[in-house]
Amino acid sequence: MESLGDLLKSWPSGQNIARQAEQKLAELRDDPLVAKLRTKYPQVDEGLLRRNLNRVYQYVTEYNNCSNCPGLDVCPNDYEGHYTMIHAEELNGAMQLYDRKVSCKKFLARQAEEAVRSRIRSFYVDEKALRRVYSSDDILTRDLERAKAVGQLLRYIDRTREHGLQQEGLYLAGRFGTGKTFLMCYLLQELAKVGYSGVIVYMPDFVEDLKSLMHEPGKLKETVELMKETDLLVFDDIGAENLNPWVRDHVLGAILNYRMERKPTFYTSNYDLDALERHFSFTNKDGEDIHKAERIMDRIKPYVENVMVTGENKRGRKA
Structure with a gap:
């Protein structure tokens, strides 16, 4: 000046x-x-x-x-x-x-936004989804067919704000393009505003990258520890990954085993919980192993509120 x-x-x-x-x-x-x-x-x-x-x-x-x-x-x-x-x-x-x-x-508003962003880490998820800002009215009116799911999500956010971190997370199931990832990003944003840290992981790409991390034990340990310790962990599009026994039992299993009864884990999937169990029962290396699938699901099913997300496929649709 x-x-x-x-x-x-x-x-x-x-x-x-x-x-x-x-x-x-x-x-x-x-x-x-x-x-x-x-x-x-x-x-x-x-x-x-x-x-x-x-x-x-x-x-x-x-x-x-x-x-x-x-x-x-x-x-x-x-x-x-x-x-x-x-x-x-x-x-x-x-x-x-x-x-x-x-x-x-x-x-001050920019500082607050940067503080919120600093609390959320993403792995292979489009950062634009995390930077968008929406009100609760926005997410309700974008697709009235999913109003029930949005209501469950908003009530969960309110419970966490009022009573603190919950033991249970949310399992958002529904067909392609209904906005499951979008709703999870909204939840992370809203709870980051009151101080909670969050990580969102796109499972298909994460599982592929784990193969290279096998040769970088230090980086692998750091990634797994981050997912164990973050307040809110979202596995996005779980069930779409190509599983192997090591990822299922030693990486995913270790993370879920640590978090259960400690911190909530969230999921989005095109599968319901029963179909996800069938997905976990088969790997390209070992074929079918129902026992290992049940072991993983025993760390998921009791610790989530099931949310069915209905509505139209919004991918490719102009805003």
Whole structure:
């Protein structure tokens, strides 16, 4: 932002600096913001304004910039997202003016959004889905056919806000494109706002990448520990992955075994729970193993509220 000194230097050279300063003082004295300041602090006289001309100029200019805000990314003030505030105090029997920088509402809103985003990690899930902001009315009215599922989701969010982290998660089942991932992203956003961390994992890609992580034990351990410890864990599109016994029993099994009765785990799937069990019973390497499938499902079924998501397929549809 241009300082008062720079402004005075830019005026026509025929005017001396003292006269220019007096002219600027007269303008500031008549400004409604300065009048309000003097009403609040009656001891602020013209002499004090003159001695603090640059400070008062910055106060008025930045206030006017904020009143006509062009957007945070092109903020014209000295410090992006901040403006100058002035207060008066008596020191050694004389009034003094002091200024301080204050964060504007848009800067605070951006900080809040960044804090929410920092609490949510995604693996192979489109970041755009996590950045979109919707209200509860938005998700209800986007497809009235899934209103029952949305109601269950909103009640779950309210319970967690009121009573803290739940032991049970949600199992969202339904056909392709009904918005299951979208609803899970909404849940993560809403609960991140009250301080909970979250991870969402797209299972088909995650399982494929686990094959390479077998050769990076340090990275594998770090990934598994993150999924164990996060407050809210979402396995997105579970049942669509190509399973092998190691992924099922030693990775997924270890994560679920740790989380059950500790922290909630959430799922989206095109399968209902019975069909998911059949999926887990077969691997390309070992063929059918019902016992191993039952073992995994014993760590899923008792710890989820089943939610059927109905509605139309929204993929490819223009918003």
